Amino acid sequence: MSRPTTGGFVKTPGWLDWYDGPSRPQLALPAGAVDAHCHVFGPGERFPYAPQRKYTPCDASKEQLFALRDHLGFARNVIVQATCHGADNRALIDACQASGGRARGVATVQRSVTDAELLALHDSGVRGVRFNFVKRLVDFTPKDELLDIAQRIAPLGWHVVVYFEAQDLPELWDFFTALPTTVVVDHMGRPDVRKPLDGPEFGLFVRLLREHPNIWTKVSCPERLSVSGPPALPGRCGPEQPPYADVIPFARHLVQTFPDRVLWGTDWPHPNLKDHMPDDGLLVDFIPHIAPTPELQRKLLVDNPMRLYWPEEWKGD
């Protein structure tokens, strides 16, 4: 069944809708687990997609996100603004406000955003902004504009989420290390997993976190990075043949090296995947391969996201 995009919008040709009927994870998530990277899209008839977008997704509603949350066993969501909505955060805000305090947001704002608008975003549950450097998703934004935004959101206690391609890290290094907030990197900085774990490319990313204790990373999206597979699909993977096996060493190294600065998310509804759509339940069962102990899983899924997004509620040590 092809999922609709309402409001007169037409899905990008070849668009893959999210996996229908995900399995129940084998992994019993720790109480209070947080899906720390996911999205809501539209519905287009209520929350139009941005004119400058590079893709048009299927609608993916807050109700469907919250149903997935409950199905997988998560307690909370961090909803991240995607480029298809540009700097129009209304769908994100609507979802956060409807969540009963169980969702926080990471918004996209422009330099023209007013202080009153920032405060309204905060009151709706936003706790960060996202800077996207992936060229297939966005046009160039001057770094002085981004730095200005970072300096304006720092007093709110917000952080900056950054999304970039690994080959662009050298050019972005000075900007990232100048940011005055906590910085959270999406999807491990998208490493090329065909290259060696101890090679200079991934070594530069590890050095970034080692030298800058304010920089965190999400160890999510193996389905975007894997070359070898197998896909997280029923019958294609299993306990003896984990999905996305070539990504495991990279993600596990980050979890074991920086256990207090890692986050995980489903990335539902998985925009812009081209060759398959993962079963989200099997994605959750990927977690023990990269966080092999209950303590590491609790840090990854509960302690770290609670410290960052619900510090007023975190009861950790």
Ligand SMILES: O=C(O)/C=C(\CC(=O)C(=O)O)C(=O)O
């Ligand atoms: O959803 C993700 O994290 C990854 C995306 C989409 C995205 O980041 C966006 O549109 O903002 C991608 O690689 O196309």
